[in-house]
Amino acid sequence: xxxxxxxxxxxxxxxxxxxxxxxxxxxxxxxxxxxxxxxxxxxxxxxxxxxxxxxxxxxxxxxxxxxxxxxxxxxxxxxxxxxxxxxxxxxxxxxxxxxxxxxxxxxxxxxxxxxxxxxxxxxxxxxxxxxxxxxxxxxxxxxxxxxxxxxxxxxxxxxxxxxxxxxxxxxxxxxxxxxxxxxxxxxxxxxxxxxxxxxxxxxxxxxxxxxxxxxxxxxxxxxxxxxxxxxxxxxxxxxxxxxxxxxxxxxxxxxxxxxxxxxxxxxxxxxxxxxxxxxxxxxxxxxxxxxxxxxxxxxxxxxxxxxxxxxxxxxxxxxxxxxxxxxxxxxxxxxxxxxxxxxxxxxxxxxxxxxxxxxxxxxxxxxxxxxxxxxxxxxxxxxxxxxxxxxxxxxxxxxxxxxxxxxxxxxxxxxxxx
Numbered sequence: 001x002x003x004x005x006x007x008x009x010x011x012x013x014x015x016x017x018x019x020x021x022x023x024x025x026x027x028x029x030x031x032x033x034x035x036x037x038x039x040x041x042x043x044x045x046x047x048x049x050x051x052x053x054x055x056x057x058x059x060x061x062x063x064x065x066x067x068x069x070x071x072x073x074x075x076x077x078x079x080x081x082x083x084x085x086x087x088x089x090x091x092x093x094x095x096x097x098x099x100x101x102x103x104x105x106x107x108x109x110x111x112x113x114x115x116x117x118x119x120x121x122x123x124x125x126x127x128x129x130x131x132x133x134x135x136x137x138x139x140x141x142x143x144x145x146x147x148x149x150x151x152x153x154x155x156x157x158x159x160x161x162x163x164x165x166x167x168x169x170x171x172x173x174x175x176x177x178x179x180x181x182x183x184x185x186x187x188x189x190x191x192x193x194x195x196x197x198x199x200x201x202x203x204x205x206x207x208x209x210x211x212x213x214x215x216x217x218x219x220x221x222x223x224x225x226x227x228x229x230x231x232x233x234x235x236x237x238x239x240x241x242x243x244x245x246x247x248x249x250x251x252x253x254x255x256x257x258x259x260x261x262x263x264x265x266x267x268x269x270x271x272x273x274x275x276x277x278x279x280x281x282x283x284x285x286x287x288x289x290x291x292x293x294x295x296x297x298x299x300x301x302x303x304x305x306x307x308x309x310x311x312x313x314x315x316x317x318x319x320x321x322x323x324x325x326x327x328x329x330x331x332x333x334x335x336x337x338x339x340x341x342x343x344x345x346x347x348x349x350x351x352x353x354x355x356x357x358x359x360x361x362x363x364x365x366x367x368x369x370x371x372x373x374x375x376x377x378x379x380x381x382x383x384x385x386x387x388x389x390x391x392x393x394x395x396x397x398x399x400x401x402x403x404x405x406x407x408x409x410x411x412x413x414x415x416x417x418x
């Protein structure tokens with residue numbers, strides 16, 4: 001299933017926001033039945049530092065396997081990133097791995113770089129052979145389509161869409177000694193979203209982050225893992241972890257500003273910018289969830305540890321009973337309390353309080369004496385809602401973003417391959 005063709009073409013990024021040292025582009029390779037853009041590329045002006053995290057699903061797509069190898073073989077110095085939509089190249093056996101490798105080999109010849117310095121990524125339907133010849137045939141046009149403008153980066157964002165209704169991008173910048181460091185990212189994802197991303201030694205979410213800072217490979221990996229943990233790893237639409245999830249951070253060094261642990265101010269500025277961009281992209285994914293009518297921010301506090309708070313947030317976010325209550329604007333706090341109790345975390349139910357926004361609906365494990373069902377129902381009619389759970393225990397806390405579960409989500413996913 002493809003994204004709708006009536007995608008908004010309002011600019012996603014300003015020209016000033018685009019990191020220097022890269023070129024971007026996309027073409028129609030004929031993989032998507034809609035005929036929309038489906039083959040995207042980013043090229044570094046010279047081999048540049050890259051770090052990546054991938055899905056923790058034990059069923060791993062061929063491009064993820066090849067990407068891990070290429071990152072290791074290139075010592076995390078990439079020249080090219082290729083991403084196709086419409087076909088996940090997953091559950092395709094050795095033929096799928098050979099297909100991903102062949103596309104990289106042919107791209108190396110067309111773009112004039114080592115094939116091991118190319119990172120492939122794919123998204124789309126699982127279990128269908130990758131149409132290699134279509135991708136290879138589109139490579140010359142893809143090279144010709146590259147440019148360094150915001151519009152070129154937006155084309156990449158459009159090309160990687162599947163059931164997304166809109167392209168997604170975010171940017172941030174900061175100054176170091178009179179020089180500007182830029183960071184911009186694009187992402188896709190609307191369903192099959194519950195990222196559990198781990199570092200490289202270990203409908204899909206893809207996220208590509210570009211910066212013109214100079215960063216050593218190990219430091220880039222540490223920065224990326226830290227940012228991912230509190231952003232992409234804190235979202236869920238349907239509780240399903242994709243086989244193809246990939247997040248890449250690519251640093252060209254074109255700004256002339258080096259980011260290292262020894263330069264604390266610059267490193268702190270970059271960390272803030274990276275977290276800002278990642279969080280914006282992660283929340284855009286949730287906001288564009290398949291068929292959703294509510295975007296929900298969960299705030300869990302008073303837990304024994306941050307990990308306990310996260311486990312509870314995930315239990316709530318993955319409860320069909322809770323999610324369908326949100327879809328119906330039903331302030332059924334008992335379902336939330338039940339999900340808290342089923343999380344496996346040791347809690348004292350008599351200490352749990354639950355709020356919709358500022359409206360208390362559960363107090364110390366029972367109905368709140370201040371419960372106003374009509375007010376709670378009205379609050380839940382908003383598209384964006386906030387649910388606070390106070391466990392009344394320790395200092396552990398987390399924020400997590402999720403959605404409701406609607407009949408439209410069921411409709412979309414009941415006919416995805418047909």
